[in-house]
Amino acid sequence: xxxxxxxxxxxxxxxxxxxxxxxxxxxxxxxxxxxxxxxxxxxxxxxxxxxxxxxxxxxxxxxxxxxxxxxxxxxxxxxxxxxxxxxxxxxxxxxxxxxxxxxxxxxxxxxxxxxxxxxxxxxxxxxxxxxxxxxxxxxxxxxxxxxxxxxxxxxxxxxxxxxxxx
Amino acid sequence: xxxxxxxxxxxxxxxxxxxxxxxxxxxxxxxxxxxxxxxxxxxxxxxxxxxxxxxxxxxxxxxxxxxxxxxxxxxxxxxxxxxxxxxxxxxxxxxxxxxxxxxxxxxxxxxxxxxxxxxxxxxxxxxxxxxxxxxxxxxxxxxxxxxxxxxxxxxxxxxxxxxxxxxxxxxxxxxxxxxxxxxxxx
Numbered sequence: 516x517x518x519x520x521x522x523x524x525x526x527x528x529x530x531x532x533x534x535x536x537x538x539x540x541x542x543x544x545x546x547x548x549x550x551x552x553x554x555x556x557x558x559x560x561x562x563x564x565x566x567x568x569x570x571x572x573x574x575x576x577x578x579x580x581x582x583x584x585x586x587x588x589x590x591x592x593x594x595x596x597x598x599x600x601x602x603x604x605x606x607x608x609x610x611x612x613x614x615x616x617x618x619x620x621x622x623x624x625x626x627x628x629x630x631x632x633x634x635x636x637x638x639x640x641x642x643x644x645x646x647x648x649x650x651x652x653x654x655x656x657x658x659x660x661x662x663x664x665x666x667x668x669x670x671x672x673x674x675x676x677x678x679x680x681x
Numbered sequence: 682x683x684x685x686x687x688x689x690x691x692x693x694x695x696x697x698x699x700x701x702x703x704x705x706x707x708x709x710x711x712x713x714x715x716x717x718x719x720x721x722x723x724x725x726x727x728x729x730x731x732x733x734x735x736x737x738x739x740x741x742x743x744x745x746x747x748x749x750x751x752x753x754x755x756x757x758x759x760x761x762x763x764x765x766x767x768x769x770x771x772x773x774x775x776x777x778x779x780x781x782x783x784x785x786x787x788x789x790x791x792x793x794x795x796x797x798x799x800x801x802x803x804x805x806x807x808x809x810x811x812x813x814x815x816x817x818x819x820x821x822x823x824x825x826x827x828x829x830x831x832x833x834x835x836x837x838x839x840x841x842x843x844x845x846x847x848x849x850x851x852x853x854x855x856x857x858x859x860x861x862x863x864x865x866x867x
Contacts (some may be wrong), residue, residue, distance in 0.1 A: 530685030591686035
């Protein structure tokens with residue numbers, strides 16, 4: 516049983532910001548080769564498979580575990596300005612400054628237009644087996660991501676609510 | 682969000698995902714197109730313009746950012762990197778992450794084509810335990826790789842007691858520019 520909210524540990528904190536270049540380039544490559552549906556599939560399988568240890572922790576810790584994870588996660592992301600708000604039956608990530616978009620923009624990189632959608636597809640895949648859902652609004656540098664209990668009253672994610680990155 | 686604190690983990694996971702969908706061909710295209718020509722285009726531009734001085738500048742910046750333990754040696758004709766504790770492979774080993782057969786191949790996967798474009802070839806070995814060495818010379822220079830200690834003295838990773846470990850066969854490349862030129866040796 517892992518004690519840290521993060522499933523994988525490193526000796527350095529925070530991570531190396533230039534790796535955002537590779538994340539962005541990977542999304543672009545997968546979309547070019549497999550189209551929009553293939554990119555969504557990549558994100559969903561990444562969420563289900565690679566992030567399975569996070570899902571396991573959320574199953575036992577519930578929404579407090581979600582908040583713990585994202586606090587630890589953004590503490591290790593260089594340049595992140597994110598407030599993690601725990602309210603009644605909801606955890607909200609108020610992303611004031613997205614570390615990835617900020618670094619890519621600072622270095623003049625062309626950002627994959629659907630970059631911000633990965634936050635929905637990856638997190639939804641992580642959350643779904645735990646009975647939770649995520650809904651994302653905003654993007655392109657700042658957004659709000661709401662984790663809440665999955666039930667019939669939760670509307671489907673409206674992808675038009677996630678801005679294209681530029 | 683996927684982030685950079687555990688980048689090497691989902692990067693390595695992606696190798697296996699791509700290989701399942703398009704085999705080694707697709708994976709090598711990914712290293713060349715997405716990593717060399719897109720993500721690392723700053724490295725390619727620097728090395729194409731400045732040669733060995735560009736290599737010093739690029740790896741000086743990137744390895745400082747990534748951590749680990751390494752030593753570089755540069756002369757007018759060769760750039761040598763001795764990696765004693767690879768931050769990427771080390772992360773995978775410490776976290777027991779392995780989806781793809783040989784993570785270390787990704788370096789030759791993007792650095793090889795990048796140096797081909799810049800007019801260089803590579804001699805390289807890695808031991809799958811976070812240690813490797815690289816020598817990069819102009820393609821027109823037919824010099825063989827240095828003998829242990831010759832270029833980087835006591836910093837030469839081949840002199841370390843951990844270099845040849847049981848169950849960690851060395852993979853070797855000679856005057857290479859791509860991952861398809863690997864030779865394994867016991």
